[in-house]
Amino acid sequence: xxxxxxxxxxxxxxxxxxxxxxxxxxxxxxxxxxxxxxxxxxxxxxxxxxxxxxxxxxxxxxxxxxxxxxxxxxxxxxxxxxxxxxxxxxxxxxxxxxxx
Numbered sequence: 001x002x003x004x005x006x007x008x009x010x011x012x013x014x015x016x017x018x019x020x021x022x023x024x025x026x027x028x029x030x031x032x033x034x035x036x037x038x039x040x041x042x043x044x045x046x047x048x049x050x051x052x053x054x055x056x057x058x059x060x061x062x063x064x065x066x067x068x069x070x071x072x073x074x075x076x077x078x079x080x081x082x083x084x085x086x087x088x089x090x091x092x093x094x095x096x097x098x099x100x
Contacts, residue, residue, distance in 0.1 A: 007066070009035055016070040017051050024067040029055050031069055034076065048076040 007021030017033065025031055033051045037043075053071015060066075 010066060012049070012051075012073065014073060016053055016056075016068060017073070018066055018068045020064060020066040022065065024058050024065055025055050027055055027058055031055055031071075033069060050074055050076050 005021055005023045005025075007019040009017055010020050011018040012035065017035070019033065031051075031053060035049045035051065037047050037049065039046045051069055051071050051073050053069045055067050056070045057068035058065070059068075
């Protein structure tokens, strides 16, 4: 079964993500999500992440709903840009800002 929808990522970590969406995939289904990170001050160009995993939790409260995916997060290389170095620069920038 192929499923396609658009949502907003509420949380991303090394082991998966939580997505807010009006339509949620069924519990336990294998899923692949592409996440676009827009350009911002510390990383001046947009980049994409992919999460491949399984839906492990569904939540609904009032008119909001969402689902958690446990899986692997990896970067999607587009335009042959090494985003890993850019992400490391962002992490260092945030850590430096918090320490100052």
